[in-house]
Amino acid sequence: MKKTKITGVGYYVPDNIVTNKDLEKYMDTSDDWIVERTGINERRWVNEKIGTSDLAVKASEKAIEMAGLTPKDIELIIFATLTSDYNFPGSAVQVQDKMGMDTIGAFDIKVACSAFIYGLSIADQFIKTGQVNNVLLIGAEIQSTGIDVSTRGRDMAVLFGDGAGAVVLQATDGDSAILSTHMHSQGKFAQYLWAELPTSLENPCMSHEMLDAGRQFPQMNGREVFKNAVVRFPEVIMEALNANNLKVDDVDLFIPHQANLRITQFVAKRLGIGMDRMYSNIERYGNTTGASIPIALSEAYDNGKINDGDILILAAFGSGFTWASAAIRW
Numbered sequence: 001m002k003k004t005k006i007t008g009v010g011y012y013v014p015d016n017i018v019t020n021k022d023l024e025k026y027m028d029t030s031d032d033w034i035v036e037r038t039g040i041n042e043r044r045w046v047n048e049k050i051g052t053s054d055l056a057v058k059a060s061e062k063a064i065e066m067a068g069l070t071p072k073d074i075e076l077i078i079f080a081t082l083t084s085d086y087n088f089p090g091s092a093v094q095v096q097d098k099m100g101m102d103t104i105g106a107f108d109i110k111v112a113c114s115a116f117i118y119g120l121s122i123a124d125q126f127i128k129t130g131q132v133n134n135v136l137l138i139g140a141e142i143q144s145t146g147i148d149v150s151t152r153g154r155d156m157a158v159l160f161g162d163g164a165g166a167v168v169l170q171a172t173d174g175d176s177a178i179l180s181t182h183m184h185s186q187g188k189f190a191q192y193l194w195a196e197l198p199t200s201l202e203n204p205c206m207s208h209e210m211l212d213a214g215r216q217f218p219q220m221n222g223r224e225v226f227k228n229a230v231v232r233f234p235e236v237i238m239e240a241l242n243a244n245n246l247k248v249d250d251v252d253l254f255i256p257h258q259a260n261l262r263i264t265q266f267v268a269k270r271l272g273i274g275m276d277r278m279y280s281n282i283e284r285y286g287n288t289t290g291a292s293i294p295i296a297l298s299e300a301y302d303n304g305k306i307n308d309g310d311i312l313i314l315a316a317f318g319s320g321f322t323w324a325s326a327a328i329r330w
């Protein structure tokens with residue numbers, strides 16, 4: 001049976017840097033508070049009329065070029081995002097159009113922070129069953145335009161950034177491949193990290209009164225998210241290791257969803273590893289939700305931190321709650 005190899009990676013972040021000091025102009029916050037509680041120094045926010053699919057195209061071009069393919073070689077697009085260009089259709093079909101691809105399958109998955117790993121798992125099934133050979137998997141978000149950039153929304157506004165990452169996945173008979181993927185959810189915690197509107201529970205699904213009340217903005221019970229994240233991250237990492245008879249010391253690089261530096265540090269400590277093997281770039285990009293793992297993976301590769309034969313563990317926890325992991329031999 002075929003396996004799935006990552007043959008191309010790429011990422012793109014907007015040029016516009018927003019520092020913690022910049023945020024002090026919009027809300028009652030401080031660089032000290034943000035750094036101490038999240039580890040974030042700055043993030044990228046779009047400052048022009050641009051869609052999430054436009055960021056995705058820029059990342060995808062790099063991944064497709066690295067794979068030695070053309071857009072017309074891609075047979076399936078999976079797009080992990082919470083912030084698609086439109087409510088519907090999703091952004092995958094925008095990428096199909098903008099990159100001049102054939103009339104291939106193209107769909108979005110809305111699994112927040114865990115979406116990229118869910119997408120890896122989905123793509124792996126399509127490739128292992130022989131249905132396709134070349135898949136483009138994208139994680140991209142424009143969050144800056146959907147958060148409450150004010151003191152009312154400061155607990156969330158300081159966390160999130162914009163960006164896109166993409167990988168090309170191809171069928172292989174070789175040993176460099178995805179070894180396993182693991183997906184979980186617990187819907188009873190949905191309202192601990194959510195954005196309520198538009199909602200089919202209301203008629204109309206969105207009204208001026210609801211918008212005035214800020215019900216379209218993401219809300220989070222930070223303490224509950226933290227409490228659950230620091231349990232589920234190690235749990236799903238160990239699940240990936242055990243599934244492949246690997247030990248923590250066999251892993252060359254852990255690449256977690258960039259939720260909060262405090263969470264990442266807590267997980268590293270729980271695993272008994274140094275931060276040299278736990279990739280972190282939240283300091284400069286913030287939390288880019290579905291884009292955070294493909295951005296980190298691409299940046300780590302570009303910076304020479306990933307070598308042939310390396311064992312990588314990807315792990316994510318987020319809205320849903322959902323959590324997931326993947327074990328990869330590079």
Ligand code: ACO
Pocket residue numbers: 028029030033034037038113154155156158159193221222223225226229258259260262287317318319
């Ligand atoms: N600047 C200054 N003060 C702030 C800010 C801010 N940006 N945001 C909140 N505060 C204040 C609050 O008003 C509160 O003040 P009070 O005690 O006088 O009322 C105080 O800080 C603590 O507020 P909490 O919301 O309770 O802050 P908490 O201690 O929970 O820390 C944080 C917030 C850092 C988000 C924390 O909950 C956390 O680390 N959560 C982990 C979850 C996370 O980071 N998620 C990221 C997105 S989800 C994901 O990717 C999995």
